Amino acid sequence: MPDNPVTKRRTYHISDRANHLSPSGIRRFFDLLASTEGVISLGVGEPDYSTPWHISEAAIKSLERGYTMYTSNSGTPELRKELSRHLEDEYRIDYNPNTELLITVGSSEALDLSMRALLNVGDEVIMPDPCYVAYEACVVMAGGIPVKIPTSQENGFEINPSDVAKLVNHKTRAILIGYPANPTGTVMSRNKLMEIAEIALRNHLIVVSDEIYAKLVYDTDHTCFATLPGMKSSTILLGGFSKAYAMTGWRIGYSAAPVEITAAMTKIHQYTMMCASTMAQVAALEALRSGESSVIEMVEDYNKRRRVILQGLADIGLSCFEPKGAFYVFPSIRSTGMTSEEFAETLLTEEKVAVVPGSAFGKYGEGHIRCCYATSMENIKEALLRMKRFVKKYSR
Numbered sequence: 001m002p003d004n005p006v007t008k009r010r011t012y013h014i015s016d017r018a019n020h021l022s023p024s025g026i027r028r029f030f031d032l033l034a035s036t037e038g039v040i041s042l043g044v045g046e047p048d049y050s051t052p053w054h055i056s057e058a059a060i061k062s063l064e065r066g067y068t069m070y071t072s073n074s075g076t077p078e079l080r081k082e083l084s085r086h087l088e089d090e091y092r093i094d095y096n097p098n099t100e101l102l103i104t105v106g107s108s109e110a111l112d113l114s115m116r117a118l119l120n121v122g123d124e125v126i127m128p129d130p131c132y133v134a135y136e137a138c139v140v141m142a143g144g145i146p147v148k149i150p151t152s153q154e155n156g157f158e159i160n161p162s163d164v165a166k167l168v169n170h171k172t173r174a175i176l177i178g179y180p181a182n183p184t185g186t187v188m189s190r191n192k193l194m195e196i197a198e199i200a201l202r203n204h205l206i207v208v209s210d211e212i213y214a215k216l217v218y219d220t221d222h223t224c225f226a227t228l229p230g231m232k233s234s235t236i237l238l239g240g241f242s243k244a245y246a247m248t249g250w251r252i253g254y255s256a257a258p259v260e261i262t263a264a265m266t267k268i269h270q271y272t273m274m275c276a277s278t279m280a281q282v283a284a285l286e287a288l289r290s291g292e293s294s295v296i297e298m299v300e301d302y303n304k305r306r307r308v309i310l311q312g313l314a315d316i317g318l319s320c321f322e323p324k325g326a327f328y329v330f331p332s333i334r335s336t337g338m339t340s341e342e343f344a345e346t347l348l349t350e351e352k353v354a355v356v357p358g359s360a361f362g363k364y365g366e367g368h369i370r371c372c373y374a375t376s377m378e379n380i381k382e383a384l385l386r387m388k389r390f391v392k393k394y395s396r
């Protein structure tokens, strides 16, 4: 008898790798948000600005000129050349545009490629906990094993170099870090980064350094990991346009890495993506050529919001380490006795404020929530009022 299509649902064979991957804790939470009206969101980690107009316009004009074909797998020569110049200007570091730079579909693709190019099954990658949700997933998807270093508010969510040294063994291939950090906003000091560099050099490890928030730093400087002594040949630098230039939807990023690693990443990229979007590459070129003043304005504005939200959290009585980068604060909610999921879900239901539970970023994110302040000052102030009422009700 033929299957009744209404009653019989087909089961599919899904790979163990996909099955074992836990769904992103952030996405699960945003399904809840989508079904609630009148919410103030401190949830999504993206700028509330639109892409500066001259950047969008450059892309529109290129479409009008019919510039809609594939580009070279590595990205257009113009963009790679401009990126090389940009890295030289910013950090005094010299990347060959033909052999050491790869233009990717967001820094997300560069992260995925770096793991797939480096890891064999069972290889280990050391990373902080809490950390950006894709770090663990990309390691697992490449067949690797994520090894977490606990961090906490007490040490400003910095990784302790001696903890890193203890975890290195013959299976360790890489250390994956990202400063300024998501979800904590931590910027590691140059001295601490030097200690990580020394461990990497001593043990022949590659450091994958996700510097997507490099331009979003406040009252401090960003250290590009590859500029540390001896590290250019042992670093995969991941960067992108999403955060600094408000270009999340364009999906454009890059990697800068030694020739052999770039060649391996490019092989995977050419069979999966072929090339990043042509239109987005034109926009990225314009961003590098003349986007700096918009970045400076946005950073000044984020800094004002950062101060307001930090003061607001202090008034509420939620202890919070002062982040120096990105656009997140990561206060402790332990005083309420709730788990971070309970806190976020109840806050959303009762006060219509969306934040992300710290546990979405790893075991050691528990007891915290991530609030993104890349939203209007008005929203921040209203969200703080609502949170104050909420915390007062639940504080023990």
Ligand SMILES: Cc1ncc(COP(=O)(O)O)c(C=O)c1O
Residues within 6 Å of the ligand: 045, 105, 106, 107, 108, 109, 132, 178, 181, 182, 210, 212, 239, 240, 241, 242, 248, 251, 252, 253
């Ligand atoms: C730390 C970190 N790395 C990478 C990404 C992904 O950025 P992109 O839009 O360039 O793929 C994000 C996005 O939230 C992020 O927070």
